[in-house]
Amino acid sequence: MGVTGIGGFLFRARDPEALRRWYIEYLGVGSAPHGAWETHAGPSVFAPLANDSDDFARERPWILNLRVDDLDGLCRGLGAAGIEVTTDPAWGAPDVGRFARLEDPEGNPIELWEPDPSA
Template structure:
């Protein structure tokens, strides 16, 4: 198959430089000014949702899901920075992992996923 992974995620922003800096500062995603970052190998879900899905806000056509290695620590650091991190035990899935949700400064939804470690 020729595809070996996702090479980038591109989206429009009202203030691209400020948003790029926010992602770099709070999530360690990308760098300023170019947005490059080395990712770790691991699972990646590519899944279109029905237009009527309520998994994320209906007024948003996408939700970014980021794999994390310590969900509790990251959520605590985000909350210290004034970024609300919502967790709901119903989102957690045995065999898949734990989840939290945040929004970037432009209101884009971000799901944080700590994959379950094999026993």
């Protein structure tokens, strides 16, 4: 008996309905009732980081990491929609994958992760 996966990610928003629509439109997240969506089996990371970590902006207590299957295609689509996406080859690693970062309309950090298919 124990935890079998992440059951959800709930957070406060200035305009919850507008933010929900943004996540549905641009990332395909949470379109079912109550914000649910079916995820594909795969790894999830649970990693508390030191307060002085440089992994993401220090003024933010968390970053939402979403596993994707076509990082380049998603980044192109987001860019075409006027959403700024940052990539850095140094963020990736063999046997881990590649990453990109963006912010939602309320400034919440999001990391897109395409796992290394050979891992």
